[in-house]
Amino acid sequence: MKPRDKAIADLNGSGYFLKRNGANHDIYYNEQTKSIIPLKRHDFNENDLRYIRKEIKHNQEGRG
Numbered sequence: 001m002k003p004r005d006k007a008i009a010d011l012n013g014s015g016y017f018l019k020r021n022g023a024n025h026d027i028y029y030n031e032q033t034k035s036i037i038p039l040k041r042h043d044f045n046e047n048d049l050r051y052i053r054k055e056i057k058h059n060q061e062g063r064g
Contacts, residue, residue: 003048004044007039007048011039011052016030023041025039033062
């Protein structure tokens with residue numbers, strides 16, 4: 001599985017959904033945490049995947 005596909009699966013599994021598409025990013029939103037995470041559409045790599053996972057974790061911890 002490609003890093004971007006893994007990031008999408010992680011976002012969906014954490015309660016995020018695709019809010020809208022942009023030219024360079026897709027915007028994912030979580031209604032419970034009221035948080036937005038932009039997901040690059042081009043040149044997505046393992047470093048970007050780590051960033052997305054860190055943002056998901058940070059936003060989940062912040063809601064408590």
